[in-house]
Amino acid sequence: MKATIKENRELVPRYFTMTLSEMGDDFRGEPGQFVMIRGDWGSDPLLARPLSICRFLHEDGQIRIVYRVMGRGTRRLSEMKAGQTVDINGPLGNPFPRPDESRRxxxxxxxxxxxxxxxxxxxxxxxxxxxxxxxxxxxxxxxxxxxxxxxxxxxxxxxxxxxxxxxxxxxxxxxxxxxxxxxxxxxxxxxxxxxxxxxxxxxxxxxxxxxxxxxxxxxxxxxxxxxxxxxxxxxxxxxxxxxxxxxxxxxxx
Amino acid sequence: MKPDLSVEMFGLTFKNPVMGASGTVGYGIELAPYIDLGRIGAVVTKGISIEPRQGNAPPRLFETASGLLNSIGVQNIGAARFIAEVLPRLEKYDTRIIVNIYGESIQEYRQAAECFCGVEGVDALEVNLSCPNVDKGGLAFGTDPTLVQTVVREVKEASGKPIIAKLTPNVTDISPLARAARDGGADAVSLINTLMGMAVDIRSRGPFFGKVKAGLSGPAIKPVALRLVWEAARELDIPVIGVGGIMTGEDAVEFIMAGAGAVQVGTANFVDPAAMNAVVGGIETFMEENRIERLADIRGVIK
The missing domain is CATH 3.40.50.80 (Nucleotide-binding domain of ferredoxin-NADP reductase (FNR) module)
Incomplete structure (x- = not known):
């Protein structure tokens, strides 16, 4: 699916926050799940990058990911601008088991x-x-x-x-x-x-x-x-x- | 008029020439949430051996410029569990099922093939004669024409199924291997398997992969795959199934023009699990735009 970058900003050197909007109504993730994310940058780097979901902003139909620039893929991602679209596959993987909140x-x-x-x-x-x-x-x-x-x-x-x-x-x-x-x-x-x-x-x-x-x-x-x-x-x-x-x-x- | 994408090979009709390549679609069913399996020509399962195999110790992947090195090591659940647990679920889809088989000796290849003798729902076997990521079998078999011929003959006899011999590109000349597969009774050949490569970890001053060498796939290998498919197609009168770096319908058309009877999409499935639907759609669009009615009209036009 396609998602639109609402914000992509450097927090401190090498660490970025990216908010994605228009995720689609059927996007329902849980804490611990991740997305495969890739920009439309041709065949190099080839693969999407697995990134954990940091925030579910359900009311706005948005998610936020926070990532560190580690290599070519995350660098390309960090260069993308608000308004551009990315390919998203997710939410993927098993979430954290729900905590028993009677325990610390x-x-x-x-x-x-x-x-x-x-x-x-x-x-x-x-x-x-x-x-x-x-x-x-x-x-x-x-x-x-x-x-x-x-x-x-x-x-x-x-x-x-x-x-x-x-x-x-x-x-x-x-x-x-x-x-x-x-x-x-x-x-x-x-x-x-x-x-x-x-x-x-x-x-x-x-x-x-x-x-x-x-x-x-x-x-x-x-x-x-x-x-x-x-x-x-x-x-x-x-x-x-x-x-x-x-x-x-x-x-x- | 809609173009006709159907393909006839070894007495079977495939609704289109696009297959999921072994090792990139799991057992097939894993992709069902993402694509309509009924819209592709065939699924080729990951390599299946008689006994389950654990696969190699990590790391198993290394991304390269427009490509991917892998060292998975034929991890699979074994023939018995595949037939009992997976096949009944896969059979529900309206697509051809090709099982890729793997062994470490002629005997093991034969036994793996025997497991599928009379198993309905399995349309053909693809013999993995070229896995670079194992110590025995695989590549060692794939580079020796005499062994290729023997393995193909044995698995055909043991299974009674159409046999596709998957050939390695890691040889100087593909022709003797292609001829050996045909002489052994192969109904088709598929090529190429991954190109042997390696990666270095300069910090540890050692190899990145435990087995040092690994198999390269993806768009980086497409020109090599095209050349080998063209050479094999000129050599053989049985179908050649082209595989290597196909990402789009136009890539697939290149292979068909080079002589491929059908194509397999591999690494593209990792990048986009719906890639095969896009490849089918891309071939269709190309045919429509260029008023091509049948694939036979463009197949092997490059002499």
């Missing part, structure tokens, strides 16, 4: 892993605690407009101490989490593996969303394989992107 919910984001967790926070009646970690200031403050708008209680943490606490999202999570808490996370595989280890140690339930290379997003290319705890490969696009940490073979990731 902690969201743990590694930099550009934050957008789907913002979507989840936006769907909750009780504000969760968001921990967002990154290498340096820009890797955590890029999302602060959304955090303020949704009034999410947030702990910022940077590895170089340039903003918020000094440390990592996981060290900060370890300081706050208890065995009865419910943890949702999205970030690099190394971070998710540390959360899985912590979950095993402390006993909290954790659902994590993977960032993975994909060609199709719909389960036909089989490119986005991760090793399931049962020894088979599962695919991030169709079986995920959200998995319970106990579903994954973290030692062979």
């Amino acid at each position: 919910v902690l969201l743990t984001a590694g930099a550009i892993g934050a957008p789907p967790l913002i979507a989840l926070a936006g769907s909750m009646a009780v504000s969760p605690l968001l921990i967002i970690g990154g290498r340096t200031r820009n890797d955590v403050v890029f999302i602060s407009d959304e955090i303020r708008e949704l009034d999410i209680e947030t702990i910022y943490v940077t590895e170089d101490g340039s903003y918020g606490q000094k440390g990592t999202a996981v060290t900060e999570l370890a300081r706050h989490v208890g065995g009865n808490d419910l943890v949702y996370a999205c970030g690099p595989n190394r971070m998710l593996a540390e959360i899985a280890r912590l979950s095993e140690e402390i006993g909290f339930e954790a659902h994590v969303s993977f960032e993975e290379r994909m060609a199709c997003g719909i389960g036909v290319c089989l490119g986005c394989a991760v090793r399931h705890a049962n020894g088979t490969y599962v695919h991030v696009c169709k079986d995920g992107p959200v998995f319970n940490v106990t579903d994954i073979d973290w030692d062979r990731l």
